Amino acid sequence: MIRAGVVAGVLVVVCAAVCAAPAYGLSSVDDDKLFTFRDARITESSGLAVSPGHDGVYYTHNDSAARPEFYAVGENGRTKATFQLRGAEARDWEGMAASKDPETGRGVLWFADIGDNFDGAWPDISIYKVNEPRDLTDATLPAVRYRFRYADGARNAEGIMVHPKTGRLYVVSKEFAGGVYAAPKKLRTGRVNVLRRGVAAPLMATDAAYAPDGSSYVVRTYFSATLYRPSGEQISKVTMPDLEQAESIAYTADGKALLTGSEGPKSPVYRVPLPDAALPSVTPRASAPPDRPTAQGTRAAAEPASEPVGLTGRDILIWLVAAALAIGGIVLLARRTR
Template structure:
């Protein structure tokens, strides 16, 4: 069901008695400050582009992958939108791939790609989630590539998530959850393959975050939602809001290699990738990875799980705090809730009348 109250296009759908609402775009969401379509995916196999990353070592190479049920496959795409190579991860699974990131190994200078099998629409149905690390392929030709699997669990219970990001200077991995009160979770400095790694909460995230990425110099990071994007210096330390283009289902975000623009994409056949300029205040200089104060008492560790002592961000928001300053206007949240409540009422009425 489509509705457009107050100039906001909203899709409402019901599955098994549950109502979901996707806000597609608002009037005025289209910026006139230089945004443009960089390319459209031309490969008919790319129908649910859910992750996006720019090659850290090759000019004009972009990586993407499909959403769940598509196999552990990713695509290298050129600036014309045509697929240059298709790669399959050896020994990997694709339960619900939702995001990816790219970094550079500081020891070798090689590009590294990260694929996040972190989707969990049942909010904790899986005992753990996985992230795969792949050395960037040496040649742009179809191949099967080896992957290293890291398993994770959240320190405070299962979550649905769609965003990962990797600090470009330290290689530290972060997961951003997709919830009404989302959070940023930090992985241990040293990841282990022989045990489950523990993700520690270090800050709040905007409502329904769909992706995240670090700037190439590590000075900031961006979190994407269905509504807009927000740039942060550190968790809870907002720098700027960035208006995003109208998209069918906003799922991905990445920085260009020069750090001056954001790239954002959508699911759908022949979906576009937009290039959006960053505001001046978001064009910072390189900064070290944010530091975090330690908690007075850490949670009791689970046997067999590894991780750093639980950190708390210097400027983190309280648990469950509304993200009104983090990318979503309060009015949009209220509209969303009102439409969801109305849809539930309609569904209930229909169910009663058809019994």
């Protein structure tokens, strides 16, 4: 009989080979290191966003077991300001997003306390809305808390994104068969808001972001990133730089590249150009722009569709390898503890 440890070792190699395979759409990673976080307090950068109101400024926050605070960082990687949130907790902050208020045009920051490693440990999750600070000086900012639950049961999640035209919020779950969950169009503070599943998400998604013009969105995993039309149609997979623990993704302000980061002290942030098919100049085929009537005469917002899109063959292969690896690890642990 083949020993469980040998099986597990073989599976690790297989998994590494599968996960390291070039992503569809780009044959190589043409990336540049934008900067490295220099602040010793930034040890688990889990969320990343480009400032809507300050040129050359990026926001990040730490993962779980941290205070409800975030950092404004310049292009040299140095912290410009640290902000505390009043009226917020940091149970397991896993992602953030930046948008502009459709009515006022002011920058808005969203912080997602959505991590749930036990898939149901919390009765609800929270996302905090904060007006972007006008001045980059240390301050405490008031936060608006929105509570959420999933219509189909609790789950773990690490990604949020906001549609730039409608301001609608989406949560992307981190699962073998994940999904993009839409928040209600109007969020309420006096009750729990319900998240409803729409299109499918890639295997074990760690972050997500909407393009500045709303023509596409991206979902990050530990191994690559996948670009989608608002309808859920896949555009391309994009090879990401080799990171210690890939946790964050965002679009650049011009929408022509992706920014991706990692957890860990002095972690880097890379800029990865988009493939031609996903550049802002390309008109989305699968959905009408927010202000253009559809064939039925109604106004359609370019948002994720409500029907799930299936997993790719590569996702299924990774899932099978991961499942086999988990089984091998359990067998090994059982034998050692007999």
